[in-house]
Amino acid sequence: MIEVPLHEVAHGRAGDKGNRLNISVIPYKPEAWPLLAEQLTEARVLEVFRHRGATAVRRYEMPRINAFNFVIDDVLEGGVNTALNLDGHGKTMSFRLLALPVRVDRTMLADASPWAEDTSPGDVAQAQKT
Amino acid sequence: MTSKRFLIGNAAGFSGDRVDAALPVVRTLISRGLPSALFFEVLGERTVALAQMARNADADKGFEPMLDRLLAPVLGLCLEHGIPIIGNFGGANPQGAARRIAALAKELGLRPVKVGIVEGDDVRGLPLETYPVFEADAGIDTHGGDIIAANAYLDAQPIVAALRGGADVVVTGRTGDPSLALAPLIWHFGWSAEDWDKLAVGAVAGHLLECGAQLAGGVFFDPGYKDIPDPANIGFPIAEVEADGGLVVTKADDTGGRVSVASVTEQLLYEVHDPSRYVTPDVTVDMTAITLEEIAPDRVRVDGIAGQPRPEDLKVTISHDGGWLGEGEVSVAGPNCRARAMAMADALRERLRIRQLAVRSRIDLIGMGAVHDNDAGDLTRAHAGPEPVEVRVRIAAAGPHQEDVDQAAREALAMLCCGPAGTGGARWHTTRRVATRSCLVPRRDVPAQARFLEEQA
Numbered sequence: 254m255i256e257v258p259l260h261e262v263a264h265g266r267a268g269d270k271g272n273r274l275n276i277s278v279i280p281y282k283p284e285a286w287p288l289l290a291e292q293l294t295e296a297r298v299l300e301v302f303r304h305r306g307a308t309a310v311r312r313y314e315m316p317r318i319n320a321f322n323f324v325i326d327d328v329l330e331g332g333v334n335t336a337l338n339l340d341g342h343g344k345t346m347s348f349r350l351l352a353l354p355v356r357v358d359r360t361m362l363a364d365a366s367p368w369a370e371d372t373s374p375g376d377v378a379q380a381q382k383t
Numbered sequence: 384m385t386s387k388r389f390l391i392g393n394a395a396g397f398s399g400d401r402v403d404a405a406l407p408v409v410r411t412l413i414s415r416g417l418p419s420a421l422f423f424e425v426l427g428e429r430t431v432a433l434a435q436m437a438r439n440a441d442a443d444k445g446f447e448p449m450l451d452r453l454l455a456p457v458l459g460l461c462l463e464h465g466i467p468i469i470g471n472f473g474g475a476n477p478q479g480a481a482r483r484i485a486a487l488a489k490e491l492g493l494r495p496v497k498v499g500i501v502e503g504d505d506v507r508g509l510p511l512e513t514y515p516v517f518e519a520d521a522g523i524d525t526h527g528g529d530i531i532a533a534n535a536y537l538d539a540q541p542i543v544a545a546l547r548g549g550a551d552v553v554v555t556g557r558t559g560d561p562s563l564a565l566a567p568l569i570w571h572f573g574w575s576a577e578d579w580d581k582l583a584v585g586a587v588a589g590h591l592l593e594c595g596a597q598l599a600g601g602v603f604f605d606p607g608y609k610d611i612p613d614p615a616n617i618g619f620p621i622a623e624v625e626a627d628g629g630l631v632v633t634k635a636d637d638t639g640g641r642v643s644v645a646s647v648t649e650q651l652l653y654e655v656h657d658p659s660r661y662v663t664p665d666v667t668v669d670m671t672a673i674t675l676e677e678i679a680p681d682r683v684r685v686d687g688i689a690g691q692p693r694p695e696d697l698k699v700t701i702s703h704d705g706g707w708l709g710e711g712e713v714s715v716a717g718p719n720c721r722a723r724a725m726a727m728a729d730a731l732r733e734r735l736r737i738r739q740l741a742v743r744s745r746i747d748l749i750g751m752g753a754v755h756d757n758d759a760g761d762l763t764r765a766h767a768g769p770e771p772v773e774v775r776v777r778i779a780a781a782g783p784h785q786e787d788v789d790q791a792a793r794e795a796l797a798m799l800c801c802g803p804a805g806t807g808g809a810r811w812h813t814t815r816r817v818a819t820r821s822c823l824v825p826r827r828d829v830p831a832q833a834r835f836l837e838e839q840a
Contacts, residue, residue: 264609264645266602268654271520271821277652279645281608304757313658317674317687318648324656330758332520334429334705334818337745337779340754344602349755365607 255359260351261366263289267347272332274343276350278321285361286319292355293321301353302328302346323350389571390419391564391588391622392635395453395470396595398425402452404595404619407635409457411621413464414636420567421461423453423470424560424593431557432702432817434474435532445476446554450483458484459493462551469542469563473554475532477502481554481836499545501555503831504534509824511701517821528704528818535697535829538664539585540576542566545833553833557700559664561589564622572626581628582666583690588622590661590668591632591650591685595619598632598650599681600640613639618681630685631678642681651675651685660691664698667691696823705816709742709780709788711795712749714808716773723803724748724774728760730802731778734794740787742780749775775808781816789813 263280278293280286295310302310307328312321333341340346362369392412394405405421412419425447438445447453450472461468473480481498488496511533534557543566545553555563565585568574574581591598598620600611611617618638623631634642651670655661661668672687715723728746735744745760747753750771752763776798780791792811799809 260608264605264649266649266653268652270654270656271517271819273656275652275654275656277649279648304761306757311656315652315658315671317672318651320648320652322652322655322658332819334816335781337708337743337758337781338754338756339747339749339777339779345754363608 254356255368256354256356257362257366257368258351259353259355260348261362261368262355262357263351265347265351267344269329269333269342269344272327272329274325274328274346276323276325276347278323278350279319280361281363282361283319285357286316288357288361289321289355290314297353298323298325298350301350305330386418387626388417389568389624390415390417391567391592391624392419392421393424393564393592393595393620394421394457395423395425396593396597397427398430398447398449400425400595402449403456405453405457407638408619408621409460409466411635412466413460418571420467420469421457422468422563422592423472424563424595426471426474426557428700428819429702429817431475431534431700432532432819434476435702436815438475443479446474446480446483447472450480451487454484454487455491458488458496459491462488462493462496467546467550467567468552469555469566470553471555471558471563473500473556475505475556477554477556478836484552484554485836497549497551498836499548499550499553499833500836501537501541501545501553501558501831501833503541503829504537504555504557505532506535506699506824506829507533509533509828511699511822514699514822514824517698517823520820528706530701530703531817532702533699535699535824535831536664537697537829537831538562538693539566539569541831541833543569545835546570548833548835550835560593561586561663562665564589564592565665568624577692579666579690579692580688581690583668583688584624584628584630586663586666586668587670587685587688588624588630588632591647592620592622594650594653596640597653598646599634599642600646603646603649609645611639611641615639628688630688631682632685633682642683644675644677644683647675647683647685662694664693666693696825697829698821699824700819700821703818703820705818706781706783707785707788707813708816709792709811709813710777711792711811712775712777712809713795713798713802713806714773714775715803715806717805720774721751721770723805724751724776727776727798727802727806731776731794731798735791738790740780740782740791741784742782742787742791744778744780744791747777747779749777753777785813
């Protein structure tokens with residue numbers, strides 16, 4: 254097992270409705286889905302967005318399309334029409350979630366991930382720092 | 384004769400989309416030799432309100448400003464090949480857009496164009512305060528600003544009526560986005576308004592297509608991880624729909640981008656909350672049994688779509704005057720720029736305190752933490768990364784008075800002479816804001832209809 258940013262394991266997209274944001278998380282390798290189901294809990298995802306005032310996270314599981322859908326309440330500082338943030342829609346927020354560290358088997362990494370090859374322990378330490 | 388297969392092409396996903404997207408889509412529709420329709424989706428949540436303000440200032444405006452650029456390259460081809468065009472480019476003035484389209488056809492030397500106009504989405508006359516607030520908007524404060532616009536998300540039926548009446552082009556204001564694609568399917572196949580599973584297929588087709596390039600690699604490519612060919616020329620999407628509800632999504636021929644299971648999965652869940660209840664004005668979609676399969680390059684089959692009855696109520700978005708937003712930006716770069724940027728941020732906060740402007744404000748250090756941060760700047764303060772190469776300092780201020788908001792934004796400009804060493808590149812501007820909130824209104828209170836642009840002399 255190796256600890257890497259979620260970005261090395263999955264991709265996703267953010268979309269807004271009012272003050273609510275949804276972020277899909279889609280593992281590159283379907284074998285990663287059960288491990289992500291264990292680790293990407295609603296409580297843990299809420300912590301990622303707590304500084305933005307998020308009040309609740311609901312996770313919808315979509316195993317047939319190898320995906321999760323996270324719905325995050327009150328995270329957009331009032332929504333696109335009220336927020337002072339440059340990204341009032343929260344479209345960049347998928348990549349905040351994709352920075353979250355997860356522990357997975359090396360075989361579950363995206364083919365492009367620099368950690369997908371068998372690397373030295375030094376590289377793994379680097380991965381953990383990211 | 385009713386073909387068992389119908390193609391829907393999309394040529395715009397928002398107001399501001401690439402204006403040269405339509406031609407490859409239309410060429411592809413023609414080359415397939417099947418009946419087809421083309422739709423443009425250009426109306427975001429706030430766009431109708433901005434259009435209403437434009438119309439208030441000039442009665443001939445208030446529809447999609449890029450209308451000519453969007454339509455001119457394909458209007459003649461679509462007329463020639465019997466491809467109806469459907470678009471919500473009417474904004475706050477569908478009649479104005481319809482007139483402009485008729486005039487455009489004349490200018491281009493085309494045959495007279497029959498333009499259908501969908502009306503009834505403007506519900507400013509209803510007692511809006513008496514309807515229940517849409518759940519996701521319960522926490523939104525509109526600060527009691529005057530109502531600028533109030534528009535119901537209409538269903539597909541008025542568009543269907545216009546198509547049945549022989550419209551070459553159908554202009555709408557606010558309509559459910561997926562309804563723009565569902566309507567020509569109902570028209571072509573004669574689907575019943577209660578055939579929920581089939582309507583759900585059309586709604587999913589519309590949902591997948593309504594953001595244009597987003598199905599084929601837009602908001603998707605991530606170099607090394609998710610590469611796509613030719614991102615400068617991403618193909619806009621096309622849905623192939625069977626009479627029995629089969630659905631394959633693809634894109635325009637001879638374009639960049641890529642339609643894959645990965646890109647379709649991202650777009651399927653885009654702006655979706657509970658996937659078992661994706662609500663549109665025409666049908667409630669259950670996505671939970673959907674499966675995706677890449678049956679050929681750039682061709683993904685979507686199976687397992689199920690429908691439930693449509694909601695009783697229509698969603699109405701109410702746009703209020705939201706005051707003003709001012710933004711000012713200025714850069715620092717090179718050695719010690721992080722410290723200089725932070726010192727400038729502190730000085731800006733102090734300036735706002737001294738000047739006692741009636742604004743709510745925020746300072747961003749772009750390059751150290753901005754879009755993911757909160758108004759207090761907590762992430763940026765905790766930034767432990769390497770010294771940045773350069774930082775752009777941004778002030779954003781919102782408030783009810785244009786003068787105060789403008790003065791706050793100009794504090795960034797003043798840093799050109801009053802700021803830290805090596806400060807440059809100031810920009811500032813002030814814009815009107817619109818605050819939106821939605822409520823649910825019974826359908827019987829929203830009598831929508833289609834009519835045709837009267838023949839012009």
